[in-house]
Amino acid sequence: MLNSREAVLNLTKQLVSIRSVVNTEGESVIAHSLYTMISSYPYFQTNPGQVVIEKTLDDEKERYNVLAYVKGTKGKSNRTAIIMGHMDTVGVDDFNQLEEYAFMPDEWMNLLEEQELPDAVRNQLTPGEWLFGRGALDMKSGIASNLFLLQYFSEHPEQLNGNLVFIAECDEEDGSHGILSALTTLERWKNELQFEYVAAINADFVAPLYEGDPNRYVYKGTVGKLLPSFYIAGAETHVGSPFEGLDPNYIAAELVKQINYNPALCDVAHGEYTLPPVALKQMDLKTEYTVQTALGAYVYFNFFIHSWSPKEALHLLKEQADIAFNQAIESFEKNYQAYCQLTGEKYNGIPWQTRVLTFEEMDKLLRKAHGDKYVNGMEKFKEDLLHDESLDIRMYALRVVEEAWKWMENKTPTIILFYSSLYYPRIELSGESEKEARLNQAVDEAVNNIQAKYSKPIKVKNFFPFISDMSFLSLSDDEAGIQAVRENNPAWGKKHYVDYEKIRKMNIPVINIGPYGMDAHKKLERVEIDYSMEVVPNLTKLVIEKVLND
Structure with missing residues (x-):
């Protein structure tokens, strides 16, 4: 297994320190910070055209996506895997007068020591085991894991039998302008570089589904x-x-x-x-x-x-x-x-x-x-x-x-x-297509491999239970279903429009392997370090390698 823990933890803290609340200037700030960071990697200094920062399309706000790709040298395959995650967070009004601490994980945890907390939370207030702060769970630790893998494969393209695309998108917490704009870039790369997109791996957070739930979840498809x-x-x-x-x-x-x-x-x-x-x-x-x-x-x-x-x-x-x-x-x-x-x-x-x-x-x-x-x-x-x-x-x-x-x-x-709002399509990985079957098998094999080295149970389920940008990479609905959306949304074509046919043509099967934690969108948001920063990058790496192998 890769020794990812400290690198991903440091990246997470660095990203949390950037106030990137959705629909604020911070979305632009974090995008430019990520672009600068990725551009500094030796691979992208040699191949500067393979990292881009792009303004979102048809958006009232000024914000950006950051995309990059590494071309593997292990073989001549055009098979391409995508790793993705959103940079924005929800707001910090719940922190009240302490909102500056939302972006300072270490200081916030020190301050929480002095406050009245539920016993379960106080027991997790342990540096080295948990990290608190806005976006620590949802989902800057996921972005950090993907950044770690992007850098790793940029240094070891000989391990890629195909290509790896990295997406850091904005506006997931509101209107998904980020991923919907990124589709245009993915389509351009598909045509210009002959990328064959075989799988996408989202890194959004996972959480217990009931009190006392011991499982860490991997999801195929999404609600x-x-x-x-x-x-x-x-x-x-x-x-x-x-x-x-x-x-x-x-x-x-x-x-x-x-x-x-x-x-x-x-x-x-x-x-x-x-x-x-x-x-x-x-x-x-x-x-x-x-x-x-x-x-x-x-x-x-x-x-x-x-x-x-x-x-x-x-x-x-x-x-x-x-x-x-x-x-x-x-x-x-x-x-x-x-x-x-x-x-x-x-x-x-x-x-x-x-x-x-x-x-x-x-x-x-x-x-x-x-x-x-x-x-x-x-x-x-x-x-x-x-x-x-x-x-x-x-x-x-x-x-x-x-x-x-x-x-x-x-x-x-x-x-x-x-x-009266954006429809997030459901995605069901039935395994009927070759791409879906290969991804399902890759997930099962990777989980079995990692489970042998990890003490907590990792469980695979069929539907990611929270809304996310996963919904916009594939489409399970027929034309009648999409027509019902068009004909019954009074804002359609004026205030609101989504090119669902572009999503249908993209048709990328998608899974979620994300950080584990609790209280996302809440003041006590926290991420568990061991699973999120050791298991998640290694599990994701295995799936990437398995779906790219012929």
């Missing part, structure tokens, strides 16, 4: 992620006559109750289940205080998939919205009847019925009803809306739905279901 969103149009009324209208918050509450944590919406494949959906936002759309009920409400959910396509997910979610709407009307009617019995007022019945439409269904109704007037009007609205820089993709999509709703002639209470 997919959607952001199903619901615009709820109610029937406005004065609070003095509450039963004459239908509060959209009332429907939204039933919707969240029906979908949130619902195990029926856990997707299963290969015996592995996704986590259930969780609401990420619930709000009404009133902008000021009035004594009228709201006209509309907005809810969106995190939604993971293993085998369902975005089209299937829409069908399932529409069913759930139907159930929630029915429950809202039934309970509303029951409460209205009970109120009338209490007061002696006449019960007049309710005029509303369950009504759920996808955005695509509403759009087709409006195109049929209004033709070019609607189409041209919406195009102008979406263009003008781009000038509002305060709107992210999710709020932009909502504003488009609200505007389209104004064109509806039948404005009875309705739920409109749509997607």
Whole structure:
């Protein structure tokens, strides 16, 4: 095994010291630091054209990717493996007045000694065994491992029967502009250098899946992620006559109750289940205080998939919205009847019925009803809306739905279901293709090899359980699934666009071998040194060598 521990540890500390919070200038700073570092390696001083720093494409922020490649001399193969990881981190607001220590691992650990901590955390506050700090786990130790391997193979190209590509991408923690831009570079190298991409190895973090979990995980493929969103149009009324209208918050509450944590919406494949959906936002759309009920409400959910396509997910979610709407009307009617019995007022019945439409269904109704007037009007609205820089993709999509709703002639209470953010495709390594079969075998053999020298269990699973840039190197969805994304995202083509066909053509099977630790995205984020800085580089090296060998 390579003696990687101290080198990777020092690189990790160096990277953590760079404040590279997503959507800040720090993303540019760390990219230029990495570019300078890699350019200083003797191999790249001799071959300066083989390391590049490139600005992201179609991005409102100025930030960069760093890519490099080593051409192996062991044989004449064009087989190419990719090692990848993201440079950005989440913010440090959770550190409050101590945020400067988030980027100073040694000083932060000394300071934590003086604070009240859970026993389990205090037991891990041991220099040489664990490293604390923002990005130490997610995922600068992964980048450090990849840098170590890039330098190693640049010094030993005779051990590569093919080529190795290194990617350090930005913006993983938000919109994945980094990896989506890097696809253009990978495509260019494929055409210019005849690279045959056979595998990609991501180095994102792994963590215990349950309390007391002893396993270190390697993942084949990755979970997919959607952001199903619901615009709820109610029937406005004065609070003095509450039963004459239908509060959209009332429907939204039933919707969240029906979908949130619902195990029926856990997707299963290969015996592995996704986590259930969780609401990420619930709000009404009133902008000021009035004594009228709201006209509309907005809810969106995190939604993971293993085998369902975005089209299937829409069908399932529409069913759930139907159930929630029915429950809202039934309970509303029951409460209205009970109120009338209490007061002696006449019960007049309710005029509303369950009504759920996808955005695509509403759009087709409006195109049929209004033709070019609607189409041209919406195009102008979406263009003008781009000038509002305060709107992210999710709020932009909502504003488009609200505007389209104004064109509806039948404005009875309705739920409109749509997607309002980036779709992270699921990737399933079925082993059906030669590349997938070879990578699966390489992973199994490498894990068995390393396991014999490592005391903790290393377990291989089929789906990386967190969203990551792995999703953009291959595509398991058919065209109908991607069409459901396009037709049901109101921001598509204006505020948001992804060339999923480019991903399909790239078709690189991807796995994750990453650092092990706990509390990613939290104040006590920490990475275990032995596994992350000794096992991970050596395990990754074995997989690289096995997938490149003929």
